[in-house]
Structures are given as structure tokens and as C-alpha cells.
Amino acid sequence: MNDIQREAFATTKLATTYIINDEDESTGNIADINADLNEEEIEILTELDKLFESYYN
Amino acid sequence: MTQSQYINDFFKTYSKFLSKELYRAMRPNGTLQSTEGIVINYYGGRPSQYLANFVRTFYTIIDFNDKDEKLNNITRYNKKLIDVYLNKIKNPLSINLEGEKLTENALFCEAIKDKKFVYTLELYYEAFYRFLNHAKNNQFLKHTVTSKHSALFLQPTIEFYNALSHLYIAYSNEKETDIHSNINKALSHIHRGTLDYYKKLIKFVDLDTADQEKLVDLRKKEFLSIGINTNDDTKINIIENYAKFVFTLLTKFPNNALKTSK
Numbered sequence: 426m427n428d429i430q431r432e433a434f435a436t437t438k439l440a441t442t443y444i445i446n447d448e449d450e451s452t453g454n455i456a457d458i459n460a461d462l463n464e465e466e467i468e469i470l471t472e473l474d475k476l477f478e479s480y481y482n
Numbered sequence: 483m484t485q486s487q488y489i490n491d492f493f494k495t496y497s498k499f500l501s502k503e504l505y506r507a508m509r510p511n512g513t514l515q516s517t518e519g520i521v522i523n524y525y526g527g528r529p530s531q532y533l534a535n536f537v538r539t540f541y542t543i544i545d546f547n548d549k550d551e552k553l554n555n556i557t558r559y560n561k562k563l564i565d566v567y568l569n570k571i572k573n574p575l576s577i578n579l580e581g582e583k584l585t586e587n588a589l590f591c592e593a594i595k596d597k598k599f600v601y602t603l604e605l606y607y608e609a610f611y612r613f614l615n616h617a618k619n620n621q622f623l624k625h626t627v628t629s630k631h632s633a634l635f636l637q638p639t640i641e642f643y644n645a646l647s648h649l650y651i652a653y654s655n656e657k658e659t660d661i662h663s664n665i666n667k668a669l670s671h672i673h674r675g676t677l678d679y680y681k682k683l684i685k686f687v688d689l690d691t692a693d694q695e696k697l698v699d700l701r702k703k704e705f706l707s708i709g710i711n712t713n714d715d716t717k718i719n720i721i722e723n724y725a726k727f728v729f730t731l732l733t734k735f736p737n738n739a740l741k742t743s744k
Contacts, residue, residue: 426545426604427604427608429608429611429612430604430607430608430611432611433607433608433610433611433612434538434541434542434607434611436611437534437538437610437611439531439534439535440531462531463566463570465566466531466563466566466567466570469559469562469563469566470531470535470563472559473535473556473559473560473563476552476555476556476559477538477542477556479552480542480549480552480553480556
């Protein structure tokens with residue numbers, strides 16, 4: 426694993442990042458990553474982001 | 483816990499997710515009201531955050547090292563996340579995959595340590611990261627709202643999702659040839675997903691003449707490699723070359739060289 430890959434694992438924030446939904450290209454449908462997540466899911470994903478950060482640092 | 487136990491745990495959790503997801507992914511998003519006035523929520527499409535989380539978790543388990551307590555916590559939170567997700571799905575239909583009966587598969591655990599497989603997974607994650615990071619730094623998502631090039635992120639994530647299906651089948655299998663064959667098929671999806679990220683990024687960058695020539699060369703080599711096993715160095719080199727090319731482009735245009743819609 427190189428430094429970039431290590432950084433990738435350590436810094437990816439799935440709880441707050443963007444997502445592009447390409448299922449409907451005609452409308453260019455793009456949603457914020459949190460659009461379909463409830464508070465509990467965001468909370469757990471945030472915790473997982475922290476855990477991965479700690480694991481790879 | 484041993485690596486074999488973590489892998490078993492991972493596939494059991496994945497199986498729980500998949501038992502609902504196989505059906506749910508075929509349903510639309512939204513709320514419907516029946517003639518009796520009953521409101522039903524549908525959560526259609528694919529939950530990309532979950533898929534992306536499977537990517538990093540799977541890699542971390544495969545690249546197993548002595549950080550047992552931290553990996554334990556990751557596993558614990560993953561289970562929690564899947565449970566929350568399953569509770570959220572209103573439609574109760576599920577497909578019994580008997581994942582809870584999965585036993586540790588020593589042949590799979592040995593086969594999955596293949597250096598080229600692990601390396602390709604690393605390249606995939608690097609591409610995933612570059613894409614997300616660049617998207618955030620350059621705000622080009624705002625531009626793509628009105629762009630025809632909106633199909634950027636989900637496709638490579640789905641490729642990994644497809645790869646996971648092969649890995650699950652491989653893990654459920656006792657025949658060595660089937661295990662290797664499915665791991666190889668998984669590798670093909672991961673390879674495609676990695677290229678998807680880079681190709682989409684390239685589409686948004688203005689290329690000078692030298693870059694255009696480099697891209698032509700990359701495309702030619704990629705085309706000539708069709709049919710070659712994904713495990714072959716030629717194929718892996720293609721990803722590496724795309725990665726280098728995109729890295730150069732992003733370094734040259736660090737702020738906002740990304741085109742808006744045309």
C-alpha cells in the first residue's frame with residue numbers, strides 16, 4: 426500500500442461526502458450523500474469514518 | 483479474531499444486507515399510497531455509501547494486520563449499520579441466502595491473499611479516493627447538475643458490488659477451481675470500476691495536444707488488451723498508466739480545469 430492509498434483509507438468520509446446518482450442521466454440527478462440516510466446511519470458512518478482514520482494512521 | 487474469522491463475519495454481514503437488497507434494489511424510490519390510503523415508503527436504487535463502506539472494510543480485512551481491537555470495532559459498527567439499514571426498509575421481502583450458515587473457507591482465505599488481487603483492490607481504492615477528493619475540491623458536482631456527464635460515481639461502486647457477488651459465491655464454494663474462477667471474475671469488475679473513475683475524470687478535463695496523444699495511446703493499449711486475463715501484468719499496467727495520466731492532469735490543473743456542461 427502506498428502513501429496515497431493509505432491516505433485514501435484514512436480520510437474518506439462516507440458520512441459527509443457527495444454522491445452522484447447516475448441512474449437517470451437525462452436529468453443529471455445528483456444528490457448529496459446524506460439525502461437518503463437517517464440520523465442514525467449518519468452517526469454510525471461518522472463513527473466508521475473515524476475508526477478507519479484511526480486504523481490507517 | 484483470526485483473519486479467517488473476520489472474512490467469515492464479513493460475508494455473514496454482507497449476506498444479511500444482500501438478502502434484502504437483491505429484491506429492494508429493483509424497487510423505485512418514493513412514497514406510494516394504496517387505494518386504502520396506506521402509505522408505503524420505498525427505498526429503491528442502490529445505497530452507495532453502504533457499498534463504498536463494504537469496499538474499505540473488505541480491503542482492510544484482506545490486508546489483515548495486527549490491529550485487532552480497531553478492526554473489531556470496525557466490524558461491530560458495520561453490523562450495527564446493516565441492522566439499522568434493514569430496519570429502515572419497510573418492505574419486508576427478503577431472499578434467504580442462508581448466509582448465517584457460512585463456515586470458514588480456508589481455500590478462499592488463501593486464494594484471496596493473491597498479491598495481484600490485493601494490489602488491484604488498492605488501485606481501485608486510490609481511484610475512488612482521487613475521484614471523491616477531486617470532486618470535493620473542485621466543486622464540479624455543481625457543474626454536472628446540468629451536464630450530460632452526470633454518470634460519475636455510482637457505476638464503479640456498482641462494479642465493486644458486482645465483484646462482491648462473485649466473492650460471496652467463491653466464499654460459499656468448496657471447489658478450488660470455482661473459487662479461483664469467481665475471484666478472477668471479481669477482479670475483472672474491480673478493474674473495470676477503477677477505469678470508470680479515471681475515464682470519468684478525464685472527460686471533465688481540457689486536454690492539450692500532448693495529453694490528447696497520451697490518451698490516444700492509453701486507449702489503444704487498453705483496446706488491444708481486450709481478452710487478456712485481468713490478472714495479467716498487461717492489464718494491471720493499464721490501470722497504473724491511467725492513474726499516472728490522471729494524476730498528471732489533476733496536478734497540472736489543481737483548481738478548476740473541469741469543463742461545465744456542453
